[in-house]
Amino acid sequence: GQSLEQPSEVTAVEGAIVQINCTYQTSGFYGLSWYQQHDGGAPTFLSYNALDGLEETGRFSSFLSRSDSYGYLLLQELQMKDSASYFCAVSGFQKLVFGTGTRLLVSP
């Protein structure tokens, strides 16, 4: 089977840096994705890591260690609009399996 673990909630202040961790157990691993979902909205794609290392996209970075079955999403210069749920997702051959999600609360 497949399972992914994330912290349920993270809080931070504007301007800070926050890291959301994701550990997974899966077979047929192709890569790790991250999605953002605002309350009442649809998930939107943030990043994808197939190889070990850090991928940077603007204020967001994502890291993967395949040997540790571990990844994280790093959000820098936090803004109020970053308050949302963040899901890691493992790419299998035909589909994604989503984690339980981390709710990020950014305060002024």
Place this chain on the structure above:
Amino acid sequence: EADIYQTPRYLVIGTGKKITLECSQTMGHDKMYWYQQDPGMELHLIHYSYGVNSTEKGDLSSESTVSRIRTEHFPLTLESARPSHTSQYLCASSESLGGYNEQFFGPGTRLTVL
């Protein structure tokens, strides 16, 4: 920009009714998916399709059925709705088969069964 649409956005119906949730995409993607998500919870895959005339059940057992007669259209049907079906249903599509598999999501249908 992703062009994937779902109707209706909100639906309140009584127990026992048959309903169809519509999903259409204009990106020409072969792969389409249906997820069920309760508020604040994870997404559970209930159905997916590789292309026309192909449908598969997902990881979460569901009493719904799907069809894929046209590439752009992937409707989900509940023959007899029950209160346990109350949830948000999200449709998604993607271009690639494996590996990099960015999925584009529709706005969702929030279903309430009384």
